[in-house]
Amino acid sequence: MLRAWVDPAAPLPGLDELESRRHRVQDEDGVERPAFVAQTRGLLDDGLHYETRIAAKREVATREHDAHDAFNALVWLRHAPLKWALNARQAADVARVGTKRRTRAQCALTHFDEAGAIVWLSSPCLLAAWDAHDWPALFVDGRDAWGDGIAVTVFGHALIEHVWDGHALPVAKCLVVEAGDEALRAHARGAPLLACWPQAEAALAAAIRAGSLLVDPQELRPLPLAGIRGWHEGRTSDFVAQAPCFRPLRAGRRYPPAWPFT
Template identity: 35%
Template sequence: MEGACAPRVRRRGAGAASRRGNDPVEASLRQPVFDPIRPWHERLQAAGGASLGHLNALADAAGLRTESGRPVRFVPPGAADAYYEVRVFESGCVETRPESLHDLFNALAWLAFPRTKARINAMHAERIPHERGRRGRLRDLLTLFDEGGAIVACADAELLAMLRGFRWKALFWGHRRRVLRSMRVSVLGHAVLEKALDPWPGITCKAIFVAPGADADAQAAAWLAQRSTQATPRELAPVPIFGYPGWLPGSERPEFYDDTRYFRRAYGNAG
């Protein structure tokens, strides 16, 4: 397996934001936006920190696999190419820069949402050979969900109607107790998780909706499996996640939700 996962030529450089130390991660992961990945990060820290070896030990213990049946291994990156997702599907090797927070959050998302991540990868791998170098709309949806996705578990039809209607103040302020009681938001998008280390109201996820009480990961994977090749990113709902009550300082005041730069109205929606 090690041979199949060997790095290919060169290492990709990490961005400046990715070269930060782990201190901001430790402090920030106490925030609720990180709830799904926090247990895995705690296990990682208990094992000695975010090394590829420690990530792979967690992956082995969790039985992490692609839909092709390959054990998932986090490996040093090689040369980038258009067939990354195919290589992950065929080998199980997920290229991971040890110094990159972006890649760390991707690995933690694999651990926290294994079925969803494996489904995203399998759908990419299936479509790539048909696209002749240009990514189609289904893969646009998959990429947006992978990088910025959230799973909203809620059975309250009125709350969901407010969310779909971009009625953010009515939802997050006017019905905040119901939101706290009846709506759970689980963020899996690793790019959003990285951004959330320095949170601000404009951070927006692309969400799907599932039933509460059941396995959100399994439901999200099933939702993706039901998408046709004609699916588009419009099937994902934009949600300014830091409007969720208590997720950001300031959200305890009604005027927090009046800033339409972040809490935008739908076209034709007056409130």
């Protein structure tokens, strides 16, 4: 997964490189991204909340050669409509409740922004197994479905940073999108990790911006990424049964239905 974002052996991109990439991708797809500007005392003296600055000035305060901020910038480059939708909702709530409080929606938006993933799913039986935290059914019995009936787009920049930093058992907080069989196969092409799906992500971003999604953290399903085919070399039935990331379902926990993309 990490190689889809950066070369693990290469240094992280600095501000100049990130800005160069921003201009290049904007020229390619015509979608605006905010500028990545150095997080200096002078910048912060504007007194603006981080999200408000993005919305009002189209600037992301970015620490030079900081892994967390570098991956945040890289996610902006790949998933701009989703990032803009999250920012619009965050900025609106900051304007409504101020900077001293956080709404349930802000918590949901932040969890997805930091640790989120999109799971594209066409198999109801896999969703039932996942909702029950039946990890053997999802990852062992359902091994061959990954890349066919189910695929993942890793989105959260903190999640990517943890993998980059050597964390072997990351758990994503997921939005689940119900996708058609043929469309999913055409985009995943047998790979369990799907870098991006622009058309579907644009529709998902519109739903987030409208407040139809991410209004409460309880919407997000946990997904131990180490169970996915090809992610972890030691992925066996015993591993799925014993590794601490594969937690049982908490009593009373219920998940919302998948969001339909047609």
